[in-house]
Amino acid sequence: MTERAQQEPLVEYAKTLLAQLESGDAVEAMQTIASLHKARDQYLFQEVGKLTRSLHESIKNFSIDASKAGSAMHDEMSRMQDASQRLNYVIEKTEQAANKTMDMVENTIPVSSQLGDRARELKPEWQRLMRREMKPEEFRLLTREMDNFLDMAAHETSKIDSNLSNILLAQDFQDLTGQVIKRVIQLVQEVEESLVHLVRMAGAIDEITGTKHDIPEKIVDTSLPNIGPEGPIINPDKRNDVVAGQDDVDALLSSLGF
Amino acid sequence: MNKNMKILIVDDFSTMRRIIKNLLRDLGFTNTQEADDGSSALPLLKASDFDFLITDWNMPGMTGIDLLKAVRSDDKLKSLPVLMVTAEAKREQIIEAAQAGVNGYVVKPFTAQALKEKIEKIFERVDA
Numbered sequence: 540m541t542e543r544a545q546q547e548p549l550v551e552y553a554k555t556l557l558a559q560l561e562s563g564d565a566v567e568a569m570q571t572i573a574s575l576h577k578a579r580d581q582y583l584f585q586e587v588g589k590l591t592r593s594l595h596e597s598i599k600n601f602s603i604d605a606s607k608a609g610s611a612m613h614d615e616m617s618r619m620q621d622a623s624q625r626l627n628y629v630i631e632k633t634e635q636a637a638n639k640t641m642d643m644v645e646n647t648i649p650v651s652s653q654l655g656d657r658a659r660e661l662k663p664e665w666q667r668l669m670r671r672e673m674k675p676e677e678f679r680l681l682t683r684e685m686d687n688f689l690d691m692a693a694h695e696t697s698k699i700d701s702n703l704s705n706i707l708l709a710q711d712f713q714d715l716t717g718q719v720i721k722r723v724i725q726l727v728q729e730v731e732e733s734l735v736h737l738v739r740m741a742g743a744i745d746e747i748t749g750t751k752h753d754i755p756e757k758i759v760d761t762s763l764p765n766i767g768p769e770g771p772i773i774n775p776d777k778r779n780d781v782v783a784g785q786d787d788v789d790a791l792l793s794s795l796g797f
Numbered sequence: 798m799n800k801n802m803k804i805l806i807v808d809d810f811s812t813m814r815r816i817i818k819n820l821l822r823d824l825g826f827t828n829t830q831e832a833d834d835g836s837s838a839l840p841l842l843k844a845s846d847f848d849f850l851i852t853d854w855n856m857p858g859m860t861g862i863d864l865l866k867a868v869r870s871d872d873k874l875k876s877l878p879v880l881m882v883t884a885e886a887k888r889e890q891i892i893e894a895a896q897a898g899v900n901g902y903v904v905k906p907f908t909a910q911a912l913k914e915k916i917e918k919i920f921e922r923v924d925a
Binding site: 638769780781 | 891902910
């Protein structure tokens with residue numbers, strides 16, 4: 540039934556009432572008012588019923604089942620809990636990747652430093668050889684050292700190569716975390732839509748029942764700057780209350796006399 | 798600058814502590830300790846003789862700015878050099894940290910060079 544069809548009886552009774560009042564038919568008019576009242580109640584009842592049903596549907600779509608909340612018996616998790624778990628997975632994966640990468644870097648630095656140190660040690664000796672300043676026994680010693688160094692270089696650089704490939708592989712988290720984050724974004728969007736829907740329906744119920752809420756005007760003044768910690772600023776180019784980088788910090792501090 | 802000075806690194810993310818520790822090691826500072834927020838850092842600072850504090854801002858428990866204020870109001874610790882290394886980038890916050898007596902402020906993401914410069918600058922002044 541359309542809203543218009545539902546309102547039809549109300550319109551009819553109103554017309555009848557007007558005619559009866561104009562013709563001075565008071566007793567009949569009183570009966571019509573009673574019928575009108577009944578029709579109005581009926582209409583409200585149907586409307587509220589309809590809205591309550593869709594409200595219930597929306598809440599069900601939220602997947603937050605009140606009967607399950609707080610009950611450890613149910614294994615089935617709400618999608619909200621699931622989203623939190625997914626985000627925790629992102630933290631874990633990124634932490635693992637960061638640690639693995641740092642392990643490899645910490646493992647590689649001494650190897651490459653040792654290679655550099657050894658090369659720098661051999662260089663003056665080698666130059667003496669190039670300048671033909673070497674005695675035969677020194678030359679024999681140098682060839683042995685050079686041979687050792689070449690072996691070491693070949694061996695150690697393969698270690699560096701393997702560490703670098705492990706660093707490369709450690710970046711595979713991006714694909715996994717990207718997928719997980721996309722799903723959470725999708726859920727947040729669905730929740731937002733459901734919330735907007737709920738607010739609209741609550742407004743509709745208020746409208747047809749004529750309910751007025753005593754809600755104070757905006758309590759939070761959003762024009763005030765937010766001073767608490769906020770974490771990384773993701774859109775510094777769109778904000779004028781944040782610095783864009785270290786240069787801005789240095790400029791601000793020096794303007795304060797630092 | 799004394800390369801043996803004792804440094805406390807405070808950050809709630811272990812990976813960030815590790816990054817800072819590695820960068821400090823590259824700069825020649827190997828005497829470092831770690832804490833994961835202000836409330837675990839403060840007892841360490843009080844119990845031992847640290848020469849330098851590097852702290853994040855946004856941490857659960859006690860934040861870096863509260864740690865800085867606690868350090869400045871403690872008779873024993875009040876002149877401890879403090880470097881803030883944080884993602885917090887609002888002008889109000891930088892001003893608040895400056896007013897609370899921070900010695901340097903590095904915003905994340907940062908470079909090894911930026912960290913080095915700030916540390917050198919802090920100790921040029923402290924040693925002067």
